[in-house]
Amino acid sequence: AQAVERNIFDKIQNICASVVRDLTTFGLCVVDDFLGHEIGSLILEEVLRLQKTGTFSDGQLVSAKTHGKDVKTIRGDQITWLDGKERTCRNISMLISIVDAVITRASKLPRNGKLGNHRISGRTKAMVACYPGNGSHYVKHVDNPNQDGRLITAIYYLNKNWNRETDGGVLRIFPEGEFWRDNVADIEPLFDRILFFWSDRRNPHEVQPAFTTRYAITLWYFD
Numbered sequence: 430a431q432a433v434e435r436n437i438f439d440k441i442q443n444i445c446a447s448v449v450r451d452l453t454t455f456g457l458c459v460v461d462d463f464l465g466h467e468i469g470s471l472i473l474e475e476v477l478r479l480q481k482t483g484t485f486s487d488g489q490l491v492s493a494k495t496h497g498k499d500v501k502t503i504r505g506d507q508i509t510w511l512d513g514k515e516r517t518c519r520n521i522s523m524l525i526s527i528v529d530a531v532i533t534r535a536s537k538l539p540r541n542g543k544l545g546n547h548r549i550s551g552r553t554k555a556m557v558a559c560y561p562g563n564g565s566h567y568v569k570h571v572d573n574p575n576q577d578g579r580l581i582t583a584i585y586y587l588n589k590n591w592n593r594e595t596d597g598g599v600l601r602i603f604p605e606g607e608f609w610r611d612n613v614a615d616i617e618p619l620f621d622r623i624l625f626f627w628s629d630r631r632n633p634h635e636v637q638p639a640f641t642t643r644y645a646i647t648l649w650y651f652d
């Protein structure tokens with residue numbers, strides 16, 4: 430794991446540059462194969478163990494509409510919060526410190542991107558979310574609509590062999606900015622993929638109905 434960690438810290442350099450460039454240009458940034466299959470799998474195992482030991486909240490109740498009528502409520506996403514110091518989540522802790530390193534370094538890069546002007550002052554705990562595969566979804570929303578301090582949303586996905594045709598669960602972002610015009614960004618929640626995007630009104634987004642259990646770990650960074 431030593432060599433793997435060194436390799437990851439080497440990768441962090443160029444990831445920071447692409448985070449700044451893409452956030453500045455597109456308002457979002459997708460990095461695939463972020464930690465590698467080995468560490469990604471260890472993180473997934475820890476999440477599955479968390480779920481088995483029942484630390485997840487009951488999914489929030491959402492009403493499922495059929496023909497416009499509220500016919501039943503389904504359990505939506507189940508979440509649990511981690512501060513990364515838990516002994517049983519050493520690999521999730523490593524993910525958190527690596528994302529911290531990426532965001533902190535990216536915020537210090539020379540002023541070629543907006544990020545260069547933002548001093549990151551901290552972050553939330555890590556939110557581990559599980560969308561049970563019962564069509565659970567998340568309605569279109571903005572993470573930080575009223576200047577609560579959150580600048581960047583970082584989501585790390587854990588779903589192996591995800592197929593949007595059968596599994597759904599695409600994150601659809603409706604980014605502002607002339608680059609996008611009226612286009613949307615459909616992000617599949619692929620294993621070992623990390624996504625960064627501005628948390629404010631620039632990026633309304635929705636999680637489309639998932640038909641396979643869908644895991645993600647989210648961190649929000651404050652400026």
Ligand SMILES: O=C(O)CNC(=O)c1n[nH]c2ccccc2c1=O
Pocket residue numbers: 506508558567572584599600618634635636645
């Ligand atoms: O999983 C995704 O791809 C995107 N996910 C979201 O946008 C998202 N946003 N805000 C939340 C607040 C509370 C609990 C879950 C969430 C949540 O999944």
Ligand SMILES: [Fe+2]
Pocket residue numbers: 570571572634
């Ligand atoms: Fe969100």
